[in-house]
Amino acid sequence: MSIIFLLIGISLLVALTFLAAFFWAVRSGQYEDDYTPAVRMLFEDEIEQDE
Template sequence: MSVIFVLIMVSLVVASCFLGLFIWANKSGQYDDTVSPAIRMLFDDKKARKDKK
């Protein structure tokens, strides 16, 4: 029965670490710009065509 308590405590520590990392990533601006990477892909193709001419 004591093994279950140890596993629960370890899982809570791991979950809190992941939650802390997620909050840190949000505060540091990791997920701020979700639109421009998709648009940037389209502009890279046009630049490659201009260089070939």
């Protein structure tokens, strides 16, 4: 059953990775504006050509 120690260690490591990813996301300003990106991704580049 001592494998549990290893498993928990790994699971904590994974969780820490996610925590670090979250910190990075906050730091890079992704939570500053949660409206504009949603609009921005809907813009198409060359609308003129398909009409």
